[in-house]
Amino acid sequence: MVRNVAALLAELESEDLYLLSGVEQGMRFSEWVSREKLPDFSGLTPEEVDYRLERCLKRKLIQKKTIQYEGYTLQFEGYDLLALNAFAERDTIAEFGSPLGVGKESDVYEVKSYKPLALKYHREGYTNFREVNRERDYTAENRHVSWMYTARKAAEREYEVIETLYPDVRVPRPIDQNRHAIVMEKMDGVELSRTKLEDEQVVPVLELLLRELTRAYDIGYVHADMSEYNVFVSEAGVTIFDWPQAVPTDHENADEFLRRDLRNLLGYFRRKYPRVVPSCDAETVARAITDGSFDSLATLAADEQ
Numbered sequence: 285m286v287r288n289v290a291a292l293l294a295e296l297e298s299e300d301l302y303l304l305s306g307v308e309q310g311m312r313f314s315e316w317v318s319r320e321k322l323p324d325f326s327g328l329t330p331e332e333v334d335y336r337l338e339r340c341l342k343r344k345l346i347q348k349k350t351i352q353y354e355g356y357t358l359q360f361e362g363y364d365l366l367a368l369n370a371f372a373e374r375d376t377i378a379e380f381g382s383p384l385g386v387g388k389e390s391d392v393y394e395v396k397s398y399k400p401l402a403l404k405y406h407r408e409g410y411t412n413f414r415e416v417n418r419e420r421d422y423t424a425e426n427r428h429v430s431w432m433y434t435a436r437k438a439a440e441r442e443y444e445v446i447e448t449l450y451p452d453v454r455v456p457r458p459i460d461q462n463r464h465a466i467v468m469e470k471m472d473g474v475e476l477s478r479t480k481l482e483d484e485q486v487v488p489v490l491e492l493l494l495r496e497l498t499r500a501y502d503i504g505y506v507h508a509d510m511s512e513y514n515v516f517v518s519e520a521g522v523t524i525f526d527w528p529q530a531v532p533t534d535h536e537n538a539d540e541f542l543r544r545d546l547r548n549l550l551g552y553f554r555r556k557y558p559r560v561v562p563s564c565d566a567e568t569v570a571r572a573i574t575d576g577s578f579d580s581l582a583t584l585a586a587d588e589q
């Protein structure tokens with residue numbers, strides 16, 4: 285897990301952030317940004333650069349290497365700070381809170397503005413990043429830069445998808461996006477995987493989810509990572525989240541992903557609630573969704589008789 289940098293924001297000065305953003309800009313061209321180029325990239329004097337480098341190194345926001353030339357690169361923590369600062373400056377975020385979840389590919393925190401929100405830092409590419417570090421493989425130029433690129437692309441992708449789907453599909457309301465981070469409404473409820481539904485709730489919840497997936501498909505997306513871990517259930521209904529890998533319905537594998545999503549979801553319900561979930565075939569549901577005829581599991585079952 286990447287360290288929570290929120291508390292650091294208060295102790296940093298704007299010049300520290302200029303320096304970080306200078307390193308970020310230099311990383312567009314190479315993995316390690318030479319110290320000599322930092323005055324240009326950051327708009328600071330060379331003396332100021334030296335002073336700011338020390339401060340940022342001490343806080344482990346950047347890393348230094350001295351092989352071949354003296355160079356600097358951002359740590360994930362430095363990148364987090366740049367995103368966090370952008371959100372704070374445009375008043376998206378007023379207060380930082382506790383962790384809401386740590387995924388394989390993200391760190392999610394509660395934040396606040398006029399109401400509780402969730403801040404998701406994307407970490408796609410993080411594992412690669414760590415491996416590169418461990419091997420001290422400084423020659424693998426592009427791999428190192430790519431963690432930043434991969435994580436930013438994932439955030440942009442997820443934001444674009446939930447902006448398109450909201451409010452027709454029950455997804456968290458999108459609020460803002462910067463670099464590898466998105467801010468969205470904080471969901472109420474608990475993960476489906478941690479819920480024990482009453483018998484009479486089981487089929488209605490499954491039907492709700494299938495209708496949300498149908499609506500997403502009609503608007504143009506397949507989730508492609510559907511599971512009991514990416515659904516929240518509350519009194520108010522269901523919310524489907526975690527959309528960075530969603531594919532448009534005209535993608536050549538879209539229907540295959542849809543079938544897999546349905547197999548995951550139906551499989552989970554059948555395993556957990558074998559007595560109450562009617563047997564229904566993912567293929568049949570998928571066909572009904574893609575040809576626009578899906579109405580409910582009950583009608584599908586009736587049709588099959």
Ligand SMILES: Nc1ncnc2c1ncn2[C@@H]1O[C@H](COP(=O)(O)OP(=O)(O)O)[C@@H](O)[C@H]1O
Pocket residue numbers: 384385386387388389390391392402404456468469470471472475513514525526527
């Ligand atoms: N908008 C949100 N409100 C509340 N909790 C959230 C929100 N988004 C994510 N979380 C929590 O963070 C966890 C990880 O988020 P998720 O989007 O699934 O990322 P990952 O790709 O890492 O699985 C979720 O399982 C959930 O518990």
Ligand SMILES: [Mg+2]
Pocket residue numbers: 387513514526
């Ligand atoms: Mg998830």
